[in-house]
Amino acid sequence: MVGVRARRGRAARRRTGRVRPAPEGRAVTAPRGTAAAPGGPDASGVPEVSASAASASAVEPARERGGFIARAAAVTAALTAAGALAGLVRDQTLAHLFGAGAATDAFLVSWTLPEVAATLLIEDAMALVLVPAFSLALSRRAATAVSATPATERPTGPAAYEDPSAVPDPVRALLAATLPRLLLVLGCLAALLAAGAPLLVDLLAPGLPERGTAVDCTRLTALTVLTFGTAGYFSAALRAHRRFVPPAAIYTAYNVGIVATVCVLHTAWGVRAAAAGVALGGALMVLVQLPAFLRALPVRNASARAESGNHDGLARGEGEKNVPAHPADALSAAGAVVVPVVLFALTRQAQVLVERFLASSLPAGAISHLNYAQKVAQIPMVLSLMLCTVTFPVVARALADGEPERARSRVRRDLTLAALVVLLGAAYVVAYAPQIVELLFQRGAFTAADTAATASVMRVYALGLLGHSLVGALVRPYFSAGRPTWYPAGAMAAGLLVTVVAGALTAGPWGVYGIAAANAAGITLTAGLLLRALDATPDHAPARASRDGHGPVRRARYARSPLPVPVGLGTVLPTLARLLLATAVAATAGWAVAPLCGAALPSAAAGALVVPAVFGVTAFAAGVPEVPQLLSTATRRFRHDR
Known part of the structure; x- marks a missing residue:
């Protein structure tokens, strides 16, 4: 009877997540299979993993196993598709009302500011700096809550992941230390750019015919520096807190604001209405996230706790000796990461600046053709990176919790899935570019000649889609550990140099x-350099007992790679080669079928069936492992829905 009761008690404790108090003099060790939190350095300088914070970090794998990532990716995909659709409606509206002439070129020069701001303040720099920072703060919050609570009273499930009772809260302290300063800097920068709009236009497009229009539009779009920066901060904080719906909805709100403003004001303001719409859309990006942000991170509590001066009194476990407790220390650590991240983002966005600078000396409409082709061709890239957007906080949190193997496995899957999605889209773009452009833009002031020119440029752009997607997917692991690395910026600078030299040599003869x-x-080239850095194998040291007896210690050294989570080139290149083969076969089949269907709409619809079918069959025959897995998942989902 006693044995039966003991077994029942152990089963009940496993269900509730409670831990039996350890006898006096014995350490409480983490359950077998649970992840460990980062620890202080041992004699070899390798971070130790203490068991005191293991229960907090164990929640994350449970979330992944429970389908959290799949659900978040599905919601993000739906909202990303809605944003892309709204962007197409925006481009259709601009093409219909203004065509591809000198006025549109002037607006697109002013649109350079929002594009650079989006890259720096939403998509790359802000997210790459703040998601790891908030993930680290959340890890410290969870570890502190666990270490300060008796074992029999520790919460389980999401409460163990995010316990608001810890005082002072490192997450809110980080918020109070960064957000006010950021808003002040961005506000001053927006005012400076608006005042210097004439000089900026001359710098970006010295041969532009309608300079005055471009200056007026630039003064309006300069407001996006403030609004995009605020929206990017909100997005990073919410994603670190596993709130993905509001950040995924920002581009839908942005494009709706542009379309509505253009429809109302285009008669009176002309193309300047589009610039006003950009300014309004930036404000909507902030408003759509504000309620969720205030619920997740109350600003009033953050300010009060930041001013209390008790940051140094935050209790730390053995696994948090290297984590800065004061916001000033956190800012100093983040500052070391900001410079390489910003340099990478600026170098990446400089490709667009180079394109428009070179195209400004070409006949009117050249910038517009490049813009429309790039916007449509990059839709597959945006869709391919939605999974990386969802999993970036997962990778950052895994590294903050001292679990590099989980991060490594996640990055490897993300690379393959991103390549699969973008190459499938590239095959369709190459095969059906004329039909796509005709359906989307050929009406009003956008002529058949514009369609032919844009479609040809789109096919050329498609050759670089895999590179764009890989760069976007690979740069996240580089900065997910929250430590400075200059390698991505160097790789991007090498790619930019190739773009500048090749563009200068070919713009004259090839336009x-x-x-x-x-x-x-x-x-x-940049993607190849980043991939080359993946060719590193982690040197795992076996688990051993810690010196103080507090459970197992796990060590991992990545000595030869700038990546905190090297994957191994031998596991990535064969899959990419098979996917490229499937892309070539699918694009060829689609190109052959396209003329058989006549009009643009039935031809594009037939291609939507032919290209994915040929791509899937070829990839399956070539042995891409993700294809059978996706088919199995879809089959199970279909049977479940029935």
Whole structure:
């Protein structure tokens, strides 16, 4: 009877997540299979993993096993598709009302500011710096809550992951130390750019015919520096807190604001209405996230705790000796990461600046053709990176919790899935570019000649889609550990150099096609350099007992790679080669079928069936492992829904 009761008690404790108090003099060790939190350095300088914070970090794998990532990716995919659709409606509206002439070129020059701001403040720099910072703060919050609570009273499930009772809260302290300063800097920068709009236009497009229009539009779009920065901060904080719906909805709100403003004001303001719409859309990006942000991170509590001066009194476990407790220390650590991240983002966005600078000396409409082709061609890239957007906080949190193997496995899957999605889209773009452009833009002021030119440029851009997607997917692991690394910026600078030299040499004889080809060559080189750095194998030391007896210690050294989570080139290149083969076969089949269907709509619809079918069959025959897995998942889902 006693044995039965003991077994029942152990089963109940496993269900509730409670831990039996350890006898006096014995350490409480983490359950077998649970992840460990980062620890202080041992004699070899390798971080130790203490068992005191293991229960907090164990929640993350449970979330992944429970389908959290799949659900978040599905929601993000739906909202990303909605944003892309709204972006297409925006481009259709601009093409219909303003065509591809000198006025549109002037607006697109002013649109350079929002594009650079989006890269720096939403998509790359802000997220790459703040998601790891908030993930680290959340890890410290969870570890502190666990270490300060008796074992029999520790919460389980999501409460163990995010316990608001810890005082002072490191997450809110980080918020109070960063957000006010950021808003002040961005506000001053926006005012400075608006005042210097004439000089900026001359610098970006010295040969632009409608300079005055471009200056007026630039003064309006300069407001996006403030609004995009605020929206990017909100997005990073919410994603670190596993709130993905509001950040995924920002581009839908942005494009709706542009379309609505253009429809209302285009008669009176002309193309300047589009610039006003950009300014309004930036404000909507902030408003759509504000309620969720205030619920997740109350600003009033953050300010009060930041001013209390008790940051140094935050209790730390053995696994947090190297984590800065004071916001000033956190800012200093983040500052070391900001410079290489910003340099990488600026160098990446400089490709667009180079394109428009070179195209400004070409006939009117060249910038517009490049813009429309790039916007449509990059839709597969945006869709391919949605999974990386969802899993970036997972990778950052895994590294903050001292679990590099979980991060490594996640990055490897993300690379393969991103390549699969973008190459499938590239095959369709190459095969059906004329039909796509005709359906989307050929009406009003956008002529058949514009369609032919844009479609040809789009096919050239498609050659660099894999490079763009890989760069976007690979740069996240580089900065997910929250430590400075200059390698991505160096790789991007090498690619930019190729773009500049090749574009300058080919813009004259080949026009916009040479500029697009230079873009593809530069980004492909960058992707190759980043992939080359993956060729490193982690040197795992076996688990051993810690000196103080507090459970197991796990060590992992990555000596030869700038990546905190090297994957191994031998596991990535064969899969990419098979996917490229499937892309070539699918694009060829689609190109052959396209003329048989006549009009653009039935031809594009037939291609939506032919290209994925041929791509899937070829990839399956070539042995891409993700294809059978995706088919199995889809089959199970279909049977479940029935």
